């Protein structure tokens with residue numbers, strides 16, 4: 628099967644330091660890929676490259692056959708790539724439904740949200756989006772009053788409302804309670820298949836709960852890929868995590 632997203636021989640330097648050094652990664656359409664690795668491995672930078680926040684000094688990023696590496700951030704967003712940052716970018720003074728409306732208005736597809744059969748008919752669409760991300764009871768609440776977990780779900784709902792085909796997330800469960808983390812795993816299971824997801828995570832319990840294939844980065848390169856059992860047993864992965872409490876404390 629041809630890949631949906633393909634990073635080939637990507638390099639990035641910051642002031643002469645090679646943060647990414649010959650990175651390769653292929654992700655299939657509809658896949659939920661977890662990206663793990665010790666601190667400083669280059670995971671966040673890899674997401675920054677895909678969404679255009681950081682430009683590679685070498686290599687190519689291909690998404691659905693389109694070369695992204697030379698496009699501007701807004702052009703990459705328009706091509707269907709959505710990024711969720713660690714600090715959510717919701718409008719705190721607007722209600723949940725207003726935030727979802729704003730995101731729907733930013734949608735690039737003229738056919739409505741085909742992935743979820745969410746069309747152009749107004750509030751019922753917003754209600755369906757809120758249901759998807761578990762915020763039905765909060766529809767009329769200002770985003771400022773949401774819990775930390777609810778705010779993360781709202782931002783994910785906004786990416787769905789924009790019809791982002793590829794959703795990139797950096798540590799989405801950081802700061803969440805155990806119950807919120809569980810609900811997030813359930814949400815990701817619903818999104819998988821309809822969207823392609825790349826999730827950078829340190830919580831191995833969460834990674835095991837959601838991921839099919841796990842990619843392990845180390846020193847700006849791809850060290851290993853496989854199931855949780857495969858990467859945990861991989862000698863080089865074990866070596867990379869030496870001194871950091873092991874992969875379970877990634």
Ligand SMILES: Nc1ncnc2c1ncn2[C@@H]1O[C@H](COP(=O)(O)OP(=O)(O)OP(=O)(O)O)[C@@H](O)[C@H]1O
Nearest residue numbers: 641642644646664665666667668669670671672673
């Ligand atoms: N804007 C920048 N300027 C200089 N160095 C940077 C910049 N961004 C990242 N780096 C360096 O590049 C390397 C990779 O950073 P990155 O944040 O991608 O790693 P990470 O795997 O996401 O780490 P963590 O798990 O700690 O978030 C690190 O050594 C980091 O200090």
